[in-house]
Amino acid sequence: MxxxxxxxxxxxxxxxxxxxxxxxxxxxxxxxxxxxxxxxxxxxxxxxxxxxxxxxxxxxxxxxxxxxxxxxxxxxxxxxxxxxxxxxxxxxxxxxxxxxxxxxxxxxxxxxxxxxxxxxxxxxxxxxxxxxxxxxxxxxxxxxxxxxxxxxxxxxxxxxxxxxxxxxxxxxxxxxxxxxxxxxxxxxxxxxxxxxxxxxxxxxxxxxxxxxxxxxxxxxxxxxxQSQLEGLPVSALQAAHPSLSARDLAAEEAKRAERLAWDARMRAAGRKGxxxxxxxxxxxxxxxxxxxxxxxxxxxxxxxxxxxxxxxxxxxxxxxxxxxxxxxxxxxxxxxxxxxxxxxxxxxxxxxxxxxxxxxxxxxxxxxxxxxQDPTAPPGSRRSIAANKVQLWARDMSNSDVTVILFNPTETNQTAAMQWSDVGISGTPAAVRDLWQHANLQPNMAGFARELEPHQVAMLRLSR
CATH class of the missing domain: 3.20.20.70 (Aldolase class I)
Incomplete structure (x- = not known):
């Protein structure tokens, strides 16, 4: 260890x-x-x-x-x-x-x-x-x-x-x-x-x-x-727990010093990039x-x-x-x-x-x-945010498919649109599957568009 x-x-x-x-x-x-x-x-x-x-x-x-x-x-x-x-x-x-x-x-x-x-x-x-x-x-x-x-x-x-x-x-x-x-x-x-x-x-x-x-x-x-004692000086610990030995108090003080040093490094990392x-x-x-x-x-x-x-x-x-x-x-x-x-x-x-x-x-x-459950696909990531705030997310699957989410985070209906090239597909996908409608969609050369209600997604799986 x-x-x-x-x-x-x-x-x-x-x-x-x-x-x-x-x-x-x-x-x-x-x-x-x-x-x-x-x-x-x-x-x-x-x-x-x-x-x-x-x-x-x-x-x-x-x-x-x-x-x-x-x-x-x-x-x-x-x-x-x-x-x-x-x-x-x-x-x-x-x-x-x-x-x-x-x-x-x-x-x-x-x-x-x-x-x-x-x-x-x-x-x-x-x-x-x-x-x-x-x-x-x-x-x-x-x-x-x-x-x-x-x-x-x-x-x-x-x-x-x-x-x-x-x-x-x-x-x-x-x-x-x-x-x-x-x-x-x-x-x-x-x-x-x-x-x-x-x-x-x-x-x-x-x-x-x-x-x-x-x-x-x-x-x-x-x-x-959180513990009521956290953040108090070691002397306060001694007052609250008189049975603590000097060795225990010294160990606690060393641990806190190490924790404070860690916190300082984390804050510095945030400031310095x-x-x-x-x-x-x-x-x-x-x-x-x-x-x-x-x-x-x-x-x-x-x-x-x-x-x-x-x-x-x-x-x-x-x-x-x-x-x-x-x-x-x-x-x-x-x-x-x-x-x-x-x-x-x-x-x-x-x-x-x-x-x-x-x-x-x-x-x-x-x-x-x-x-x-795909064991080797990297996590999905956000690829873009449109002017109407609709977000495009995608995940590259292990079998070369691409799973796509178009997401409307707003409180009003929005049109969600994408081109296939936005997720790395050249030309038209071989197949487009709607994972919530459980339906095969006809691929369109122009891409995909759908009106989404507030908070709604379209989840598609695209095959090359």
Missing amino acids: KSGAALVLALAAGATAYNNGLGTVPPLGWSSWCVQDVTCGLVDTCTESEIHSVVDAMVLQQMPGLGYKYVFLDDCWASTERDANGNIQPDASQFPSGIPSLREYVDKAEMELGLYTCAGPTTCRWNRTGSGGHYVADALTFAKWQIDFVKADNCHHPHEPPPVYYGNLSHALNISGRAMSFNLCEWGEDAVWTWGTSIAQSFRVGPDHLPVWSFPALQQERRLW GLSASLASLERRYAAGLGQGTSDIIEHMAVVANSTSAYGKADPDFAETMLWFLTPFTDSQTEWSFWCLWGGNLLMATDTRWMSAEKSSIVLNAEAINVH
Whole structure:
């Protein structure tokens, strides 16, 4: 294991992508964040019986056959206390049969189980047990339970540069004896897109995705859930915790000094052009906010989507597809289109049971999912913005097809138009497939044009 300083230097020098044999196929699955649509984010709990019913619904709708691989428990499963041997454990009132039993149930459905943890000693919600101080022990427990996906949140994190503590957790998972897909959830702070691929199979590039179209960034300096002691001088720690030894205080002071030095380097990089002006601006905006809407994520990913690698995917956060009236059909269809085009994490975080026909038409769209699951295609990128603000995005697929999104971000109807040469196709495509209408369109020498409603997309797959 590298020391903290050595790891930071290695990352700055451009370390190679982290590869444990996983990560080439983008993660596709379901997240428990909204086990029940009516309580999403308000009552963050999940139970064994609920997860069973979600898995049953996914099987009934043949979702594993579409590529859905992970059933992921977010910040809802762990007990607030470790067991007598110091091991992380589930809340017995929610999971009386234990995690291995649940994993077996998911396995029988031909999917894999993922679990949430935190870089700090407690999680972001309800002070459940996090992995801070227990990285190796918890990694061994996850391996013993045969977990396949681990997300590590950033609450109550150590006072060290993020590449250090996330690097330590990554190393613990990597020596556990089981390959696990590691999702680094650092909220998009510290320009994670410049170093995340060296540590994890996927990394969050921004704060939480809220079930809204747009959410203005909040300008407070700290998130509400951060430790009350963070940022206080070490003397305040000593006053609050008299039992801390002089050695512990010195270690804490050294960690904070290293973290402050890291922060200073990041700020200097933004000022001096080490990061582009747009990256520095986005970092300031999103690091201060509590969340972002779908349109905010689209703008953010226009800058950072290309930070992905063959083994490390940029994670725009879970999809809030068709959540009450907050994410209506058009907004949800647009959300799903972009998440597929980017080829990063795509974890559906709304209920799979009792889905409406509209919701089913989105999350069961095999043609869009096929775009997402391409293991070697680079992420989709924004190619142009027209005078009427309509955006053109494209992704070069591994079979030489091109997937295109024409997107109207405005609040009025707009005409979206493109020429085939705009996405690198000479002449006329051999075939034009509308991925939402599920129809073959007649290629036109002049290109393609369609009127789009507010927030609407046209998603096409072009064959050469």
